[in-house]
Amino acid sequence: EVQLVESGGGLVQPGGSLRLSCATSGFTFSNHWLSWVRQAPGRGLEWVANIKQDGSLKYYLDSVKGRFTISRDNVKNSLYLQMNSVRAEDTAVYFCTRDQQGPRLYQVDDWGKGTTVTVSS
Amino acid sequence: QSVLTQPPSASGTPGQRVSISCSGSSSNIGTNTVNWYQHLPGTAPKLLISSNNQRPSGVPDRFSGSKSGTSASLAISGLLSEDEADYYCSAWDDSLNGHFVFGTGTKVTV
Numbered sequence: 001e002v003q004l005v006e007s008g009g010g011l012v013q014p015g016g017s018l019r020l021s022c023a024t025s026g027f028t029f030s031n032h033w034l035s036w037v038r039q040a041p042g043r044g045l046e047w048v049a050n051i052k053q054d055g056s057l058k059y060y061l062d063s064v065k066g067r068f069t070i071s072r073d074n075v076k077n078s079l080y081l082q083m084n085s086v087r088a089e090d091t092a093v094y095f096c097t098r099d100q101q102g103p104r105l106y107q108v109d110d111w112g113k114g115t116t117v118t119v120s121s
Numbered sequence: 122q123s124v125l126t127q128p129p130s131a132s133g134t135p136g137q138r139v140s141i142s143c144s145g146s147s148s149n150i151g152t153n154t155v156n157w158y159q160h161l162p163g164t165a166p167k168l169l170i171s172s173n174n175q176r177p178s179g180v181p182d183r184f185s186g187s188k189s190g191t192s193a194s195l196a197i198s199g200l201l202s203e204d205e206a207d208y209y210c211s212a213w214d215d216s217l218n219g220h221f222v223f224g225t226g227t228k229v230t231v
Contacts, residue, residue: 044226
């Protein structure tokens, strides 16, 4: 069974930093693209960033470029999101996802239950 | 801001058929495959339809997807109370160096 368990969320002040982690099991970690997706209170799903199997390619939502960094550890089977210079609009539940990528295809196959990030003074 | 536009809401009575549209552009739906997700508040979203019209194992055949040009749609037939949820379309977008996008979401009420 595929499992994705996020941690590291919490209350952070505007301009501060936070590091989210996602521990995974039940699949061959190094074979998959992975993403972070968020949902702000009362809003829809918003993709934040993703990373290729070997970490050589990363894509980011425009509003987080230069502030957030996605990374992975293929030995520890873990995904990370370093969040710097956070803003109130980054307040959301952050989901870790296991993805599938191919020619003209990208999809999120599995989701964690999410971790909540609240940016407030 | 999402570049995939969905109606904010849809509704039906048990047993009816509901259809949700997803409007995009040539850089996303027009080029790449579309997926649909079901999301009940407080839970992890679930992949409902992949590659425009494929149902993953375990998804009832009451759910079906289609795509034409730069638009896609999700149909739910034989509506059940348990289908009351938020539904999102998604696709890879080749513009701006590439990024993944979700639709604006549709709340289905039974």
